[in-house]
Amino acid sequence: xxxKDTSMESEEWIKFIDxxxxxxxxxxxxxxxxxxxxxxxxxxxxxIFGGYGGFVEPGWSNVEDRLTAAAKMALDGSYxxxxxxxxITGDSAYILQTEQYVFPGKPVIDIRATIxxxxxPDGWKIIHRHGEITKPLK
Numbered sequence: 171x172x173x174k175d176t177s178m179e180s181e182e183w184i185k186f187i188d189x190x191x192x193x194x195x196x197x198x199x200x201x202x203x204x205x206x207x208x209x210x211x212x213x214x215x216x217x218i219f220g221g222y223g224g225f226v227e228p229g230w231s232n233v234e235d236r237l238t239a240a241a242k243m244a245l246d247g248s249y250x251x252x253x254x255x256x257x258i259t260g261d262s263a264y265i266l267q268t269e270q271y272v273f274p275g276k277p278v279i280d281i282r283a284t285i286x287x288x289x290x291p292d293g294w295k296i297i298h299r300h301g302e303i304t305k306p307l308k
Contacts, residue, residue, distance in 0.1 A: 182293060182294065183258070183263075183294060186209065186287070186293060186294040187256075187265075189205055189208060189209045190209050190265070190285065190296065191249075191251060192205050193205045193206040193209050194249050194251065194269065195248075195249045197237070197240075197241050197244060197249070198244055198247035198248055198249040198271050198272075198273075199244070199245065199246060199247060200241050200242065200244050200245040200246075200247075201241060202234065202237045202238045202241045206237065207234070209294075209295065209296055210230065210233060210234075210295060210296045211230065211288065211290060211295035211296060211297045212230040213229075213230065213290075213297070214228060214229045214230075215228055215229075215297065216228065216229065216230050216233050216296070216297050216298065217233065217297070217298045218233045218236055218237070218298065218299050218300075219298075219299070219300040219301070219302075220240075220281075220283075220299065220300060220301035220302070244271065244273065245273065246273065246274055247271050247272055247273040247274075248271070248272045249269065249270070249271055249272075250269070250270045251267050251268065251269045251270070252267060252268045253265070253266075253267045254266040254267055254268065260289075261288055261289035262286075262287070262288050262289075263286075263287040263288070263289075263294070264284065264285065264286050264287065265283075265284070265285040265287065266282075266283070266284055266285075267282075267283050267285075268280065268281065268282055268283070268304070269281040269282075269283050269301070279303060280303065280304045280305055281301045281302060281303055281304065282301070282302050282304050283299065283300065283301045283302075284298075284299070284300045285298070285299050286298040286299075
């Protein structure tokens with residue numbers, strides 16, 4: 171008999187996904203606030219590729235600095251996304267999605283994002299994000 175994976179349907183996972191998307195919506199408005207801080211792991215192993223360049227430096231402090239610097243370039247924008255794939259195995263998961271950021275008077279930014287998550291004692295957290303712009307900015 172086939173067993174159904176109910177992890178993606180759990181209330182905790184659904185709430186986490188909603189918070190990840192809320193975090194991205196806040197980012198589009200130039201905010202790195204409590205929602206963003208709640209969805210990211212604060213461990214020394216957390217990493218990010220993206221956020222307008224720079225070297226990859228592990229640790230929450232470095233990731234928060236990168237997010238804050240990138241958010242300063244994002245004001246009054248809107249955000250939308252399209253999920254491609256979500257996979258959960260035990261206490262690890264990944265999310266593949268396309269994202270679109272629209273800022274007044276600027277070219278639309280389309281991104282392919284890979285988000286790696288792990289379940290920590292206080293819930294699901296992002297431990298790595300890689301965002302890649304899919305068309306050149308002009």
